[in-house]
Amino acid sequence: MKSELExxxxxQRFHARGVADGYITAVDDVSFSLAASPPQIVSLVGQSGSGxxxxxxxxxxxxxxxxxxxxxxxxxxxxxxxxxxxEYRRDVQPVxxxxxxxxxxxxxxDRVLWKAVKxxxxxxxxxxGLTLIEExxxxxxxxxxxxxxxxxxQLSGGQRxxxxxxxxxxxxxxxxIADEPVSMLDxxxxxxxxxxxxxxxxxxxxxxxxxxxxxSTVYYLGGEVMVITKGQIVERGPVxxxxxxxxxxxxxxxxxSIPQPDPDQRWTSRIAVDELDDLExxxxxxxxxxxxxxx
Amino acid sequence: xxxxxxxxxLRTIRNSRRLAIGLxxxxxxxxxxxxxxxIVNAIGGGKDPIEVxxxxxxxxxxxxxxxxxxQFGRDVFAMVVKALSVSLQIGAIAGIISxxxxxxxxxxxxxxxxxxxxxxxxxxxxxxxxxTFPLLxxxxxxxxxxxxxxxxxxxxxxxxxxxxKTIRSQVLSLRTRPYVDLARVSKARDLEIIVTExxxxxxxxxxxxxxxxxLGAIFGLVGLEVIGLGPGGVVDLxxxxxxxxxxxxxxxxxxxxxxxxIVLLTLLFAALNMVNxxxxxxxxxxxxxVAGE
Numbered sequence: 001m002k003s004e005l006e007x008x009x010x011x012q013r014f015h016a017r018g019v020a021d022g023y024i025t026a027v028d029d030v031s032f033s034l035a036a037s038p039p040q041i042v043s044l045v046g047q048s049g050s051g052x053x054x055x056x057x058x059x060x061x062x063x064x065x066x067x068x069x070x071x072x073x074x075x076x077x078x079x080x081x082x083x084x085x086x087e088y089r090r091d092v093q094p095v096x097x098x099x100x101x102x103x104x105x106x107x108x109x110d111r112v113l114w115k116a117v118k119x120x121x122x123x124x125x126x127x128x129g130l131t132l133i134e135e136x137x138x139x140x141x142x143x144x145x146x147x148x149x150x151x152x153x154q155l156s157g158g159q160r161x162x163x164x165x166x167x168x169x170x171x172x173x174x175x176x177i178a179d180e181p182v183s184m185l186d187x188x189x190x191x192x193x194x195x196x197x198x199x200x201x202x203x204x205x206x207x208x209x210x211x212x213x214x215x216s217t218v219y220y221l222g223g224e225v226m227v228i229t230k231g232q233i234v235e236r237g238p239v240x241x242x243x244x245x246x247x248x249x250x251x252x253x254x255x256x257s258i259p260q261p262d263p264d265q266r267w268t269s270r271i272a273v274d275e276l277d278d279l280e281x282x283x284x285x286x287x288x289x290x291x292x293x294x295x
Numbered sequence: 296x297x298x299x300x301x302x303x304x305l306r307t308i309r310n311s312r313r314l315a316i317g318l319x320x321x322x323x324x325x326x327x328x329x330x331x332x333x334i335v336n337a338i339g340g341g342k343d344p345i346e347v348x349x350x351x352x353x354x355x356x357x358x359x360x361x362x363x364x365x366q367f368g369r370d371v372f373a374m375v376v377k378a379l380s381v382s383l384q385i386g387a388i389a390g391i392i393s394x395x396x397x398x399x400x401x402x403x404x405x406x407x408x409x410x411x412x413x414x415x416x417x418x419x420x421x422x423x424x425x426x427t428f429p430l431l432x433x434x435x436x437x438x439x440x441x442x443x444x445x446x447x448x449x450x451x452x453x454x455x456x457x458x459x460k461t462i463r464s465q466v467l468s469l470r471t472r473p474y475v476d477l478a479r480v481s482k483a484r485d486l487e488i489i490v491t492e493x494x495x496x497x498x499x500x501x502x503x504x505x506x507x508x509x510l511g512a513i514f515g516l517v518g519l520e521v522i523g524l525g526p527g528g529v530v531d532l533x534x535x536x537x538x539x540x541x542x543x544x545x546x547x548x549x550x551x552x553x554x555x556x557i558v559l560l561t562l563l564f565a566a567l568n569m570v571n572x573x574x575x576x577x578x579x580x581x582x583x584x585v586a587g588e
Contacts, residue, residue: 062476089482096473104474106495112477119482 003036005059005092005175009068012054012231027051027058027065028231036174039205041197041223043239045212045254051231052211053097056179059209060094090120093173097180099160103152109163110148116167136166140196158189165196169204176200176208182217194220215258219243227251314573320566324559328380335373344370345377345530355548362551365535366542371552374530379559381443381531382513386563388447389454389512394505396451397458402489404459405466416463419456427453428518435524443526446519450512457511458504465500469493499575506567513560532556 012027028051034042046052057063058070061077069076072088080088096102103109113133116122123129134144140162147159155163161181168176178197182190194217200206210221218225218239225242227235227250235248246252308315327334338344352368354360362371404415434449435441441449469475470493478488494501517533519525525534539545539553 057476060476060480062479086482089480092480094477094480096476098473101473102477104472104492104496115478115481115483 003174004033004073006033006071007031008071010058010065010070011067012058012063013066026054026231030055030233032226032233034175034207034209036207037205039201039207041201041208041210041221043210043212043218043221043223043225044228045215045218045225046228047213050228052228053179056177056211059177060092090171091173092175092177093168093171095164095168095176095178095181097183099157099184102164103160105152109150109152109155112163113167113170116170120171122170132170136169139169140165142166158185161185161193172204174207176206178208179211190217215254227254311573311576313569317566317569317573320562321570324379324383324563327376328383331376331380334376338370338373344373353547353549356551362555363549365538365549365552374535375555378530378532378535378556381529384443385447385516386509386513388444389450390505390509392448392451393455393508394458394501397455397504398462398501400459401462402466405463406470406485406489419459422453422456423460425453431515431519432522432524435519441526443529446516446526447512450515454508454511458508462497462500462504465497466493469496499571502571502574506571510564510567532560
């Protein structure tokens, strides 16, 4: 398997009305790379609208960037030949944000798993396929008899999101692109989900790009972190460094925004939304721009 | 295999009473239409009951003539059965043509987007604002002795944009759903996504599109018949109503001439709608109730 996923100067603009130049720049000159070995977890943190989900779509090949390129094994993912494309698809798999919308309401949930079996030729017989599906469901701590044959609306959000993890478990990609996978789960299910991701890293050697707005989950996962705001990566480094010695004012602000489960540590000051905007204009240049991609 | 499909269909029908009733009414009508030559023969007893002056005119409903006779002495029951078959045919022809065209245009425009969508949507929009009926009149007058099929095609030309517009907007909303993205990262091709991910969720809209095109065509033909521009030599339900109105059939006690075609048209309308709603219940599991199975 080719073992590197690289973004080189990726820029994504969208047409928009009522904006000065007619464009909104969602992702602005973003470069970083992910290596499959050693397996790692890299978090991409930013507020809503900072461009993090767009990066996920770029990496997954769902959206062609307006400039720059996404490279898989050194080749542009939009210029792969058939065999390379098949390998890329198999090797880079997503977990999406919304566990409700990810299933077509028309079908039973089994279909998502069977489709993976058939499209990626994971098993040659029906029995082998079923064994594989049951094995993967158990790996994400779901009882096959409780979920197979059900419709999406009959399962809870956590169960549905874990079915997506079971799908990933079956495919064993080198890279998981997890776009806010836990934002719609409650705290307990969230920890459960993150533990499974960590298991995947250690047991199956999967590298995860974990996209989130929530620094506490980033802290729990560890590894590397990149902070993105207004489409630009403003800070990157190991989680412990970034969390304890943030260099960019936006990171500091993000850290201050984590609620503490402690009545004595209530938020004392309010963060006004325009404070965020001011920060960008005055301090963005002052912060050291991280040049070289970490990793 | 056939058995499995059959049992699946039967189970579907059992699950929805609306669907069952709708299909039953529709089925009876289609049977009546299919056997209309036999029924007409049986009524005539050897001679043509729809011939001018086949019987005495304005006979009241009775054992000999269940629905009486009209101003030319034709048997109204035989006429109604035959007209029903004509109306269903025109509905089926126009419904199928305009649904197929509408669905294809809607999916290409909605899924592909960009300039393709621009061209197709503009074209659809132009057809939508053309006043249909005057043009139909012009076309019928120009093409003398048109057949039933030709009228069906003419009506479809102006009926498909309605289906295309509604379905396109649904495709636009559905194609950005995460499950479409998931299908794409699972190596599904565009056509596969359209057929297996989008189409099933749009069945109710397609059904409504078909029903409204079919009904539009049936009523369109009624309109053409009224001004004498319908296809030559056939009697549809509209013509019977028109005859009943112009001859004042109600005052002469020949009420079936007026009431029966209207009741049939209403039933047809109700049946098609019940099938639609029933299908939506069956195909959208969320409407099935919390317990599911």
